[in-house]
Amino acid sequence: MEDTTAKTPVTVDRRTLPPGTAPIKAQYLLSTKPRATPDDDAAEGATTARSGARRGDGDNDVNAGQGLSKRALAREQKKSQRGANKARRFGKVRDEVDLCWRVANGAVCEYGAENCRFTHDVVTYLESKTPDLRIPQVSEISDAVPFVTSEISTIRKPGSKYPNVDYGTECPIFQESGECRYGYKCRFMGGHASEDAEGNITLTENQDKKAQAALTTHEMNFASAEVQKLLRSKKYPTPIAKAYLEEIKNTDENSTAKPKDPEVPSVEEPASHTNETANSAVPPIRLEENGADAMAVDEIVLKRTGDLTSQQDAPDVPARFSEKKRLDWAGKTYLAPLTTVGNLPFRRLCVKLGADITCGEMGLANSFLAGSKEEWSLVRRHPSESIFGIQVAGNKPHTLVPTAEIIGREFPNTVDFVDLNCGCPIDLVFRAGSGSALLDSAGKLGKIIVGMNKALGEIPLTVKLRTGVKEGRNNAHKLMPRVATEWQASALTLHGRTRQQRYTKSADWNYIKECVEAVRAKEAEEDLAPVPIFGGGDCYSAQDYWEKREKYGVDGIMIARGALIKPWIFTEVKEHREWDISARERLDLMRDYVEFGLNHFGTDTAGVNTTRRYLCEALSFQYRYVPIGLLETLPPKINERAPAFTGRNDLETLLASPDSSDWVKVSEMFLGPPPPGWIFTPKHKSNSYGGEESQG
Numbered sequence: 001m002e003d004t005t006a007k008t009p010v011t012v013d014r015r016t017l018p019p020g021t022a023p024i025k026a027q028y029l030l031s032t033k034p035r036a037t038p039d040d041d042a043a044e045g046a047t048t049a050r051s052g053a054r055r056g057d058g059d060n061d062v063n064a065g066q067g068l069s070k071r072a073l074a075r076e077q078k079k080s081q082r083g084a085n086k087a088r089r090f091g092k093v094r095d096e097v098d099l100c101w102r103v104a105n106g107a108v109c110e111y112g113a114e115n116c117r118f119t120h121d122v123v124t125y126l127e128s129k130t131p132d133l134r135i136p137q138v139s140e141i142s143d144a145v146p147f148v149t150s151e152i153s154t155i156r157k158p159g160s161k162y163p164n165v166d167y168g169t170e171c172p173i174f175q176e177s178g179e180c181r182y183g184y185k186c187r188f189m190g191g192h193a194s195e196d197a198e199g200n201i202t203l204t205e206n207q208d209k210k211a212q213a214a215l216t217t218h219e220m221n222f223a224s225a226e227v228q229k230l231l232r233s234k235k236y237p238t239p240i241a242k243a244y245l246e247e248i249k250n251t252d253e254n255s256t257a258k259p260k261d262p263e264v265p266s267v268e269e270p271a272s273h274t275n276e277t278a279n280s281a282v283p284p285i286r287l288e289e290n291g292a293d294a295m296a297v298d299e300i301v302l303k304r305t306g307d308l309t310s311q312q313d314a315p316d317v318p319a320r321f322s323e324k325k326r327l328d329w330a331g332k333t334y335l336a337p338l339t340t341v342g343n344l345p346f347r348r349l350c351v352k353l354g355a356d357i358t359c360g361e362m363g364l365a366n367s368f369l370a371g372s373k374e375e376w377s378l379v380r381r382h383p384s385e386s387i388f389g390i391q392v393a394g395n396k397p398h399t400l401v402p403t404a405e406i407i408g409r410e411f412p413n414t415v416d417f418v419d420l421n422c423g424c425p426i427d428l429v430f431r432a433g434s435g436s437a438l439l440d441s442a443g444k445l446g447k448i449i450v451g452m453n454k455a456l457g458e459i460p461l462t463v464k465l466r467t468g469v470k471e472g473r474n475n476a477h478k479l480m481p482r483v484a485t486e487w488q489a490s491a492l493t494l495h496g497r498t499r500q501q502r503y504t505k506s507a508d509w510n511y512i513k514e515c516v517e518a519v520r521a522k523e524a525e526e527d528l529a530p531v532p533i534f535g536g537g538d539c540y541s542a543q544d545y546w547e548k549r550e551k552y553g554v555d556g557i558m559i560a561r562g563a564l565i566k567p568w569i570f571t572e573v574k575e576h577r578e579w580d581i582s583a584r585e586r587l588d589l590m591r592d593y594v595e596f597g598l599n600h601f602g603t604d605t606a607g608v609n610t611t612r613r614y615l616c617e618a619l620s621f622q623y624r625y626v627p628i629g630l631l632e633t634l635p636p637k638i639n640e641r642a643p644a645f646t647g648r649n650d651l652e653t654l655l656a657s658p659d660s661s662d663w664v665k666v667s668e669m670f671l672g673p674p675p676p677g678w679i680f681t682p683k684h685k686s687n688s689y690g691g692e693e694s695q696g
């Protein structure tokens with residue numbers, strides 16, 4: 001860890017600092033040269049790793065560019081990685097002796113000890129088990145170097161065969177739910193185990209907590225293995241989508257040929273899931289899943305979707321739009337969707353700090369339809385998320401409408417809205433005609449929104465846009481009134497930048513206002529109730545939030561980087577105050593994040609390191625926070641560059657470190673040392689001051 005205490009502040013004439021420098025009080029400045037500018041364009045653009053997967057520690061390609069030729073895809077991938085650190089690898093971490101997880105859990109393994117790839121020998125496993133971890137309370141951590149002063153005390157059973165079990169530790173999963181699904185494999189096993197006089201270890205449960213857990217801790221929205229299998233074999237029936245696609249095909253055939261969209265490459269219509277009929281004779285296939293009794297696909301279809309015969313009689317029976325659940329977003333705060341960093345544990349933290357509306361990371365319609373486990377893991381919701389949406393990106397009705405239908409059918413009561421992404425700037429997505437490319441294809445966009453709306457039934461559809469594709473060619477003011485009235489989306493969010501505009505240039509809030517006015521005028525003309533409109537771009541303080549809300553006519557502000565840098569911004573907004581949060585309070589929030597991460601990613605060796613990895617991802621934003629007690633004037637602004645500074649104590653200085661090895665050190669305070677060879681490579685490079693522009 002860098003010894004930041006050794007540095008002494010410099011004497012500075014603040015007037016010599018370049019414009020746009022954060023107004024840090026002279027006594028805290030270590031340099032007059034602004035630190036490297038973080039490359040948020042690259043951060044948004046990098047989609048090579050997904051957080052939703054249980055094992056999020058490997059790199060997964062997300063097939064964002066489906067619809068492109070192999071060569072074009074390779075070219076686009078290269079471009080899209082500009083500014084991003086390529087070849088990020090977070091090697092899989094395993095226990096030295098790999099115990100079968102069923103045995104670890106006290107369950108029976110269907111393969112038996114002889115045929116299972118993993119060991120069933122619990123004693124050997126426990127003898128070689130890595131020592132249990134214990135997450136210290138923040139009060140046990142000092143705010144002076146070296147922070148964690150002594151060995152964290154442990155409670156060992158005298159004379160135990162298994163000296164690495166710590167009966168003083170607490171398992172975050174067990175604490176919440178009264179049982180731990182990782183059993184012996186849990187790195188906090190001593191928190192839910194007891195040892196008898198013969199040295200036999202038994203796993204324990206807390207029945208009271210278990211009974212409460214169903215409502216308070218169990219994550220929702222699991223796409224079952226059955227569903228994924230149906231999707232992979234293209235057997236999942238989507239009758240509403242099918243009827244709608246047929247309908248628009250006929251309309252298209254009857255209408256005169258339209259000119260091709262110059263920006264969007266043509267896409268072939270898939271011959272996939274959409275061409276199956278609801279009553280087609282599906283050959284029965286057998287499921288191998290869990291060795292369970294084989295079940296014919298027809299039966300599964302029936303179980304999942306109800307009686308297909310009756311659907312066949314009335315295949316297109318969507319809810320009337322007036323029957324959609326209304327979105328009451330008045331006075332609510334909204335955490336923007338954020339790929340990778342907006343994972344479930346982070347959203348949970350923001351909810352705890354005051355976020356009311358949350359949205360999952362962008363998922364791709366193609367990947368949902370292909371039954372990708374990783375994509376479906378992005379739709380998970382924690383019960384504390386009170387208003388939760390799933391965001392989907394795609395390039396045509398043929399993928400987006402069936403995706404909407406599947407989401408609506410699988411999670412009718414646990415998804416509050418589905419959001420259509422019309423803002424993603426990254427090349428790979430844009431060139432495939434998805435994300436912000438839809439802004440230049442109004443006709444297609446309309447068909448997508450109407451179709452998704454039908455397919456979702458009662459679930460509202462919302463649309464997230466940018467102001468336009470090219471600089472100087474804003475078109476959201478034309479599109480948004482149509483999205484709200486003609487195509488009837490239930491809410492709109494607008495990021496006040498074009499696709500081309502970089503984050504270093506401020507969002508255009510005057511234009512956001514123009515768009516809101518255009519929607520309101522159209523709604524009044526058509527005598528329609530107003531839909532919620534949230535603006536977005538650069539919001540970084542309570543003052544800024546309330547001023548913008550007032551001045552630009554939006555119903556609220558969707559907060560993205562502000563929340564990544566200071567997740568407590570939601571508390572500030574709710575309480576109408578700027579919070580001079582201490583380093584210790586910040587550490588406490590990081591501790592919360594660690595506990596939420598372990599609950600989501602798991603408490604076994606792999607889960608601990610996945611949590612570590614996502615904590616480091618979060619810290620790659622949080623180090624940018626300049627404590628407001630160090631500033632001469634408030635409110636702070638997101639685009640102000642900070643020169644190197646020293647905090648009010650060593651801990652505050654450490655939390656401001658841009659050095660990724662210091663983020664790993666922070667993770668060690670909670671999760672112990674990383675396994676040998678484990679390094680954290682930040683997702684995006686910083687641009688040096690005034691450095692090269694990246695895409696986006």
Ligand SMILES: Cc1cc2nc3c(=O)[nH]c(=O)nc-3n(C[C@H](O)[C@H](O)[C@H](O)COP(=O)(O)O)c2cc1C
Pocket residue numbers: 040043044336337338339340341361362391421423424464495536537538539558559560561562
């Ligand atoms: C790291 C990162 C990831 C993002 N991921 C998504 C995403 O998955 N879906 C989306 O619609 N927007 C995404 N965005 C855009 C944000 O939701 C938001 O519109 C944008 O950052 C502007 O808000 P801000 O100025 O408050 O950051 C992302 C932005 C960043 C910085």
